[in-house]
Structures are given as C-alpha cells and as structure tokens.
Amino acid sequence: MTDQHIQSAFDRDLEEIQADIMKMGxxxxxxIRKGVESLLTRNEEIAEEVRKNDxxxxxxxxxxxxxxxxxxxxxxxxxxxxxxxxxxxxxSNNLERIGDYAKNIAKRTTVLAHMRPIxxxxxxxRRMASLVQSMLKDALDSYVQxxxxxxxxxxxxxxxxxxxxxxxxxxxxTFMMEDPRNISACMHxxxxxxxxERMGDHITSISEQVVYLVTGERPDxxxxxxxxxxxxxxxxxxxxxxxxxxxx
Amino acid sequence: MTDQHIQSAFDRDLEEIQADIMKMGxxxxxxIRKGVESLLTRNEEIAEEVRKNDxxxxxxxxxxxxxxxxxxxxxxxxxxxxxxxxxxxxxSNNLERIGDYAKNIAKRTTVLAHMRPIxxxxxxxRRMASLVQSMLKDALDSYVQxxxxxxxxxxxxxxxxxxxxxxxxxxxxTFMMEDPRNISACMHxxxxxxxxERMGDHITSISEQVVYLVTGERPDxxxxxxxxxxxxxxxxxxxxxxxxxxxx
Numbered sequence: 467m468t469d470q471h472i473q474s475a476f477d478r479d480l481e482e483i484q485a486d487i488m489k490m491g492x493x494x495x496x497x498i499r500k501g502v503e504s505l506l507t508r509n510e511e512i513a514e515e516v517r518k519n520d521x522x523x524x525x526x527x528x529x530x531x532x533x534x535x536x537x538x539x540x541x542x543x544x545x546x547x548x549x550x551x552x553x554x555x556x557x558s559n560n561l562e563r564i565g566d567y568a569k570n571i572a573k574r575t576t577v578l579a580h581m582r583p584i585x586x587x588x589x590x591x592r593r594m595a596s597l598v599q600s601m602l603k604d605a606l607d608s609y610v611q612x613x614x615x616x617x618x619x620x621x622x623x624x625x626x627x628x629x630x631x632x633x634x635x636x637x638x639x640t641f642m643m644e645d646p647r648n649i650s651a652c653m654h655x656x657x658x659x660x661x662x663e664r665m666g667d668h669i670t671s672i673s674e675q676v677v678y679l680v681t682g683e684r685p686d687x688x689x690x691x692x693x694x695x696x697x698x699x700x701x702x703x704x705x706x707x708x709x710x711x712x713x714x
Numbered sequence: 715m716t717d718q719h720i721q722s723a724f725d726r727d728l729e730e731i732q733a734d735i736m737k738m739g740x741x742x743x744x745x746i747r748k749g750v751e752s753l754l755t756r757n758e759e760i761a762e763e764v765r766k767n768d769x770x771x772x773x774x775x776x777x778x779x780x781x782x783x784x785x786x787x788x789x790x791x792x793x794x795x796x797x798x799x800x801x802x803x804x805x806s807n808n809l810e811r812i813g814d815y816a817k818n819i820a821k822r823t824t825v826l827a828h829m830r831p832i833x834x835x836x837x838x839x840r841r842m843a844s845l846v847q848s849m850l851k852d853a854l855d856s857y858v859q860x861x862x863x864x865x866x867x868x869x870x871x872x873x874x875x876x877x878x879x880x881x882x883x884x885x886x887x888t889f890m891m892e893d894p895r896n897i898s899a900c901m902h903x904x905x906x907x908x909x910x911e912r913m914g915d916h917i918t919s920i921s922e923q924v925v926y927l928v929t930g931e932r933p934d935x936x937x938x939x940x941x942x943x944x945x946x947x948x949x950x951x952x953x954x955x956x957x958x959x960x961x962x
Contacts, residue, residue: 531803535796538786548783555779559807639897646891653887653904 476547479537483530483554484610490526490561491606493519495599497568498665502595505575505658506588513579516572523565530558553675557609560668564602567661574654581651584641591655594630594662597623598669605672614680617673621685627666634659724795727785731778731802732858738774738809739854741767743847745816746913750843753823753906754836761827764820771813778806801923805857808916812850815909822902829899832889839907842878845871846913853920862928865921869933875914882907 497516504512534554537543543551601620608616638652638659677685745764752760782802785791791799849868856864886900886907925933 531800532796535786535800538783539790539796542787542790548780548787552779552783555803639901642890642897643894646894649887649890649897656901 476537476541476543479533479541480547480550480554483533483537483551486526486530486533487554487557487561488606488610490523490530490558491602493523493526494561494565494568495602497523497565497572498595498599498602501568501571501575502592504572505578506592508575508579508583510576510579513572513575517569520565520569524562527558527562531555550679553679556675557672560672564665564668567665571658571661574658578651578654581654582647584648584651584655590630590634590637591659591662594627594634594659597627597630598662598665601627601666601669605669605676609672609676612676612680614677617676618685620673621670621677624666624670627663631659631663724785724789724791727781727789728795728798728802731781731785731799734774734778734781735802735805735809736854736858738771738778738806739850741771741774742809742813742816743850745771745813745820746843746847746850749816749819749823750840752820753826754840756823756827756831758824758827761820761823765817768813768817772810775806775810779803798927801927804923805920808920812913812916815913819906819909822906826899826902829902830895832896832899832903838878838882838885839903839910842875842882842907842910845875845878846910846917849875849914849917853917853924857920857924860924860928862925865924866933868921869918869925872914872918875911879907879911 497519500512501516503509504516534551538548538551541547601623604616605620607613608620635656638656641648642652674685677683745767748760749764751757752764782799786796786799789795849871852864853868855861856868883904886904889896890900922933925931
C-alpha cells in the first residue's frame with residue numbers, strides 16, 4: 467500500500483494501528499496455543515493464564531477502536547481510506563471474538579480436568595487447533611501485505627476446519643451413545659471443537675476483508691461451506707442428507 | 715441528551731443513525747420471535763423466512779457502521795461525542811450477532827422438523843425466548859432514553875436467562891441419558907438454548923454501553939453470572955460445585 471503513493475499522515479496513523487492489530491493477533495495466537503495445550507495436558511495453571519490474559523486482548527481491541535476513531539476524526543479520510551480504517555475496527559472485533567473462544571476452551575479445560583478422561587481422539591482436536599493457528603498467522607500476514615491470493619487460500623482452507631468439526635461431532639455422538647457416562651465430557655469436547663470451528667469462521671472473515679480492501683468486491687457470499695453434519699439425523703449416522711450449512 | 719444543549723449537526727446525525735439502530739432492533743426482535751415460533755410449530759416456511767431476512771439485518775449493520783464513520787469524518791466530534799458514536803458501532807454489532815443466533819435457531823428448526831419429536835419441555839424454551847425478547851426491547855428503549863436504571867435492571871435479569879439455560883441443560887442431559895435416540899435432537903435443542911443465552915449476553919452488553927455512556931464508568935466487571943451448570947459434573951447431577959461462570 468505504502469509504495470503506491472508518498473506516505474501521508476494518514477498512512478502513518480494506519481500503520482501504527484495495524485501494528486496494534488499484529489500485537490493483538492500475537493496475543494490471540496498465544497491464547498489458542500495455550501488454551502489447547504492446557505486441554506491436552508490437563509494443565510489448569512495454563513488454562514487460568516489464558517483466562518486472565520483475555521483481559522489484555524479485550525483492552526487492546528478497545529484501544530484500537532478508539533485510535534481508529536481518532537484517526538477518522540483527525541484526518542477526515544476519503545472513501546477508500548475510510549474503508550481501510552473501518553476494516554481495522556472489524557478485524558480487531560474478529561480477533562477479540564477468537565480470543566473469547568480461546569478463553570472458553572480454557573474454561574472448559576478446567577472442568578474437563580476434573581472429569582473421568584474418555585478415550586477420545588485428542589489428536590484430531592490438536593490437528594484442528596494447529597490448522598486454525600496457522601490460518602490466523604497467514605490471515606494477519608496477508609492483511610498487512612494486502613495479499614488476495616493467500617486470503618483466498620485461507621477461505622478455502624476453512625472448509626477443512628469445517629470438515630474436521632463434522633468428523634469430531636460424529637465421533638462425540640458415538641461416544642455418547644456408547645456410554646451415557648461420557649455425555650457430559652463429550653458435550654464439553656464438542657463445544658471446544660465448535661469453538662475452533664467458529665475461530666475458523668472469524669479468520670475467514672478477516673481474509674474476506676482483505677479481498678474486499680484490495681479488489682473492492684466481496685468474496686462470493688455463496689462460498690461452499692462444509693459444516694454439513696449438523697443437518698443430518700445423527701443417530702443413524704448413515705443417512706445421506708444434502709449438504710447444507712449450519713453456521714450462524 | 716438533546717435537552718442538555720442546543721441541537722447541533724452532530725446530534726441530528728446521531729439521531730438519524732439511532733433511528734437505524736431502532737429499525738435494526740425491530741428486525742432482530744422479529745427474527746427471535748419468528749425463529750422460536752418456527753421451532754415450536756415445526757414450521758419450516760417461517761424458518762426459511764428468518765434465514766432470508768438475516769441478510770437485511772447484516773446490510774443494515776454495514777450501513778450503520780458506514781454512516782457512523784462518515785459522521786466522525788465530517789464532524790470531528792469531541793471525546794464525549796466520539797464515545798457516543800462509537801457506541802453505535804458496538805450496538806449494531808451486538809444486534810447483528812443476536813440476529814445470527816436467531817438465524818441459527820431457524821436453521822436448527824429445519825433439522826428438528828425432520829426428527830422424531832422428543833417429549834422435551836418446550837414451554838421452557840418459549841419462556842426463555844420471551845424473556846430475551848422483552849430484554850431486547852427494554853435495552854433499545856433505555857439506549858435511546860439513556861436510562862441507567864432500566865439498563866441495570868436488564869443486566870440483573872440476564873441472570874434469570876442464565877438460570878433458565880442451566881435448567882434446560884440439565885433437562886437435555888437427562889433426556890440424552892434416558893434414551894440415546896434423543897441425543898441428536900437434544901444436541902440441537904441445547905444449542906438453541908445456548909443461542910438464547912448468548913443473546914442475553916449481547917443484550918447485557920448493550921445495557922452496559924448505556925451505563926458507560928451516561929455515567930462514564932463501566933458496570934462492575936465482576937457482576938454475578940448464573941451460568942454455573944456447565945462446570946458441574948452432570949452425570950451425577952447431584953454434585954454441588956462452587957458457582958463459576960462458563961460464558962465466553
């Protein structure tokens with residue numbers, strides 16, 4: 467962006483705010499990593515740390531929104547620059563929500579640590595979390611670089627996250643049906659998988675912002691979504707329903 | 715607000731945007747009402763209508779954010795006015811998310827309509843939805859009137875919503891344990907209850923904004939939360955855990 471024209475006061479302001487976005491992104495990445503680590507190792511101390519750190523993410527979001535508003539008030543940006551600065555508010559909002567989901571994983575970890583462990587496929591949750599983390603890192607890099615190609619790739623990869631969620635959903639259902647004593651733990655694990663799936667949606671939303679900023683066009687609203695499982699009648703688990711989305 | 719000083723251009727702009735907020739609020743109230751109605755009457759047509767109407771809510775949110783940014787750019791508001799205009803962006807974001815939850819209820823309705831009905835306590839979901847609807851109406855009224863008392867009352871009432879969610883959670887768990895064929899439907903019903911509970915959180919957030927706008931102080935961060943159930947070890951259902959919150 468800055469190589470397209472001589473750097474203006476607005477550009478400098480925007481870059482400062484974007485630096486805060488990257489800082490916030492780092493904290494959120496950390497929250498996801500530690501949230502999932504606390505779950506996998508049943509470590510309540512790390513979970514507690516994630517819960518506490520969320521306040522820092524929230525206050526950074528607040529700060530970014532106020533800086534953005536100050537820049538708008540001070541610079542009275544043109545339509546294109548206004549779009550840029552509004553994207554900052556949206557992205558900080560996405561990051562804040564991803565942080566909330568990480569905090570929720572940490573909270574459920576604290577609960578699960580006191581429950582009888584079930585023989586669930588913990589590797590699948592780990593893989594899902596890793597994918598979400600790398601998506602977030604790429605999304606923030608491509609935002610700063612205004613890279614449409616990477617952004618479109620992230621939007622496509624989100625389908626893998628949706629499919630991973632679908633598999634886990636089926637798996638937890640079977641665990642619940644096998645033994646009612648698994649129901650409570652599986653409800654929490656299912657919520658954790660759902661949290662990761664929702665993180666993917668917010669990362670996708672960041673990438674869609676990048677595409678919009680660069681091309682001026684919204685990515686296809688009807689992009690394929692792979693979160694189909696919830697529309698099937700699970701107890702049979704063999705019914706073939708038409709693929710539909712159940713995302714919000 | 716407008717009786718405190720002669721109405722300025724900024725005040726007129728703000729009032730126009732607030733009118734859009736009220737319009738958006740009306741659409742969201744409608745979405746909740748119809749979403750729950752479609753669930754209770756197993757009416758897929760109404761559910762489809764709710765899903766379609768969500769696009770109007772989303773585009774109104776977009777429009778409000780852009781208007782707010784234009785006003786900031788045009789009027790270069792003072793710190794206090796800036797806080798007012800930023801609250802518009804936050805509240806439209808809260809409303810958009812409540813609309814998303816209503817849409818999700820409608821989507822799950824479409825699924826549940828094809829499942830074997832279970833003997834769940836549909837009255838409880840109806841009561842919970844009614845409470846959420848009246849909270850939303852009060853929250854929007856108290857926002858326009860800058861009424862701290864009503865706002866604080868809403869923040870307190872949200873605890874009832876949390877308690878209703880807790881009761882439903884327990885109820886669905888017992889249904890699942892009684893008969894594994896209930897698991898799939900109960901997962902959807904549980905998500906619907908969770909959606910209503912999350913709506914309550916967003917309405918509370920609107921009320922907290924009002925308190926902040928009027929008093930300049932954030933409501934107590936450590937307000938009591940009644941979403942305690944998820945931290946207990948449900949299968950026993952008789953364990954007494956210390957009340958903690960599991961909200962994001």
